[in-house]
Amino acid sequence: MPHVLLVIDQLASGGAPRSVLKLTRALLDSHIRVSLISLSDRVGLPIPEGAEWHVVPFTSANRWEKLRRYQLHARRFDDFLARQETPFDLVVANLHQAHQVVSRSTLAKQAWYCIRSDPWQELLSNKRGWRRGIKRHKVRRLYDSKRIIALSRTNLESLERIGSQPQATRVIPNVLQVENIHRLMQARIAEPELQDTDFCLFVGRLNFRQKRLDRLLEGYLASGVDLPLVLIGDGEDERLQQEVIRLGLQDRVRALGGRNNPYPYMRRASVLLLSSDYEGLPNVLLESLACDTPVVSTDCLSGPRDILVGELARGLVPLEDTQAFGRAIRDITDHPPTIRHEHIAPYLPQTVAAAYRELME
Template identity: 50%
Template structure:
């Protein structure tokens, strides 16, 4: 009996897509959370994700399977400081040569990384992801200082490939004479499942209003928050979660006679139970890139009231929720809307935050790998 060899089917195994994120740091703030959230979902979908951090500041937990490489740089003298972007870029290029990888997608996050990446071998391939309103850098600048800052914006972003986390960011670039060659709006990833798992913990308060953000007077305007809360006349205490200018905020609370009504809790590793059980979350910023905490509050089912600041809140609070946006400098309207939201809270549904789901956002990054965009996404 003759034996014939079995026919073996040849299976072509494709290599995973290679994604490179470059960032100033993975420390505090919303940007590292967003970068790592995106890295997590792309890795889950079978991509190989590398994050190059241009400092030693890596404070956040790293998702399984994500490769994080630190490439810090410190200048030794003034000349090095002046040439820091080019010198740091040289270190990045040396690392990339050692890695010997061809990346399908390169995204630089945060301003310093934008400056460095344009001097590297990946300058033409990289997307610059802008996570805050670029016009913010022009605030409080006049004359020659404002001219120089606007020139920097134009030098960096005009004619570049830009990802913006809100439409308002692209509009701000255009307003200041720095329109990108290609602009794409991709919102921050909001990990709905993770938030739902984290938000069920117990908290020590009930029937309260919550504020969750850094205590930063220049941007976050906790002075506006305290004044509007006081003017609203609501009975609920205000629970404040966040670090930063805690001493200054405490002084202002005492000056306003709010010691028994405003509670400073400091930073919480898991703020979601506090958001989930609050009657209302309030955001009072002068500017945002996106306003991540607003979307997170909606995931928790918590109504929100926000200033209509550039550039994200209006894109999160749409349709029926747009009524809870108030003009930026109208504290009386803010106070009225806080009281109205307590009296007649809106019902929050998954449709209010579906646009920010991991799969939705990951699909848009996949699109960047397979398509060469040709027009602004305005």
């Protein structure tokens, strides 16, 4: 049986750890042995049954160790590997710390490095002048001549923009657990008044910096649709209320807070809206399509352009064009596109597992 090692910074919270665990389940279901290594003792998410998992943490004891933390952590990682009895047919490092540690380890040349966000946005966008130049050099040194997995084509384009020259590249998206989504979306929503009402929907963190809820509200207002806007998520509630009042939308916008199961809302919605400046690969778009609900999204970094193809591209709008966002909401609600199996087929567990199996071959 082929053996895959997945290395990640932590398994406590966040979209990337959850995506790696979904990948783990898909690989196990495809009769591939999986070992998980967390580089932190933060492990709170449920590990799929059948996976082997280990914790190989490192904590700096002083400033000198902090400066050399990746190299020292790699030594501890190598010590752990030396005690393992079976080799790995495939090694995948996920997230930045894992990239830094594995690239200094004995697995450096064997490993694939999975980039789970837009590298330019995550690593360079907050740097200016000479600081950006130094950071660009560090990123190139990390990824040059490496084997790179990206969740979308636009992630790879961003790496090229930095100037990195990988040895090999593959685009393999996150796993979409369609069967689980179809089961969960059958539940009744908690608000009786929404059971038989069409509405627009946002699902995600109530965050203005990345998610640009100001753009969401302004685009919704510009659409002129008479459907209410429902928001599911936690975050900047006070600022959200201020924006709603500023735009005079108090009677049209409902913030429901977080929901453990948003899929019944996706199934009931007329359209799902995403107004972000950037994403990694926006799973919420795929989940909405799995619920047979169309999407309007900004053409942001990165992922929407890869997901919204064919007729679905009618819902893709320029990043800064609020009026176009509004027109797309009106167009999609008046004339919903047909969501076909091929739109989500690349993200099915068996498809993603097959792509990882190809890397072993």
